[in-house]
Amino acid sequence: MGGAPSIGSIFAERVVVGVGDMAVSNNANVTISTYALGSCVGVVAIDSAVQVGGMLHIMLPDSTLTPEKAARQPSMFADTGMRAFLKALYGLKADRRRLRLFLAGGANVLSGSDFFKIGERNIVAVRAFIQRERLSVISEELGGLNNRTLHFKIKEGTVEMKLPTGLKTIRMV
């Protein structure tokens, strides 16, 4: 190992997606990351034919909660966020039929109570949208007791998912 760095590594870029935010790119050297998906749901998408990828970090299921906030930050909510995310991907020439999605997050407390299960509601809202749009989900890591951090490398089509105790790699292509 060692020696001169590759051209790709010189131009490698890291984009961090915050809570209620998203990022899309057609630069294959980009790594998109999001931290601490708890009850939030992260949606990763790739169209490898055109090397377009993106990540969305949804916090809440329904934008009708606060339409003003949804207008300013649509990515915060599942309904407006998914619409904005797809629009941004299609804007970079991604094709719905080629898109592959990975979903992560949606953690929930132990209680059997139905109240405040935002994780579950986020999952339901995202899945409903995906079903309506007939999108293809290739893998899911949903629910559980831990927060998750995602690092998505567009060029490799892989997501490194970090849990407090370890790492898992998801291949999207």
Next chain:
Amino acid sequence: MKAEDVLSQVEKLPPAPAVLPTLLNLLRDTNSDPGEIIRYIRLDPSLTAQVLRLSNSVYYAMSTPSCDLEDAVARIGYREVYKIVAMVCGQQLFNHSIQSLFLGKGELWEYSLATGYIMEQMATDLGMDAVTCYTSGLLHALGKLVITSHPSMDYADVFRIVEARGISITQAERELWGVTNAEVAAALLRQWRFRDEIVMPIEFQSCPAQAPKFRKQACMMHLSIWTVASLGLNYGKDAWAMEASPYAMHHIGIPEERMQVFMVNAHDKLAMVKELLVRSEGA
């Protein structure tokens, strides 16, 4: 083991935010001398400097910067100054990483601050003392700090039980040690002379229905922890291993949609404060 035993066995306890209980008492006393509040803050020069830096930030939209505490207090008010003091004290307490809980630097502080913000909003909605509730929220995770400094209490044992049996962290702490982090926090806060109004919501954060006094605040604390978790700020291992008490929600009566609005507000406020702190540190 009792909470007091845990405190006596820990070699080095977290530094007491001595200024907070006194300031809170002064704020609550309508007859207190405003000069006394300022004199008290001034006892700590680094705290004074940080209060001035933050009160001069864009958040308070000052046209010209304050150069002394009197000026800052006159412009933004005692309650805001107190909240800045509490935030700075919280940062000093919680800002480091804790390996045994899988917490990175600043993560426990962010979590604590967000809990304070949710408590504050709930208190405002319910017509309660927002500053007291904010303080409770800010300090509620103190027991974890103490336990991680204890020579024989190891969270690895707690996580093993949690994962093997699918029980909450609090329940595992109780079974393993006979005491919970919430009870340890309460014992330390009593030692530091915080009032029951601050201490009891912390002590009964996981079982609010059992609080003999300040049950409403304990329910608010329980829901705040839940809400902050939904913001993704409950970092660390098995962070979602907690029981949610439907009693707390029924007792408080705030609809879930309103709680979600609190989440959005706390998220925005935290982002702003983090940016502010980064800027003021760079200044």
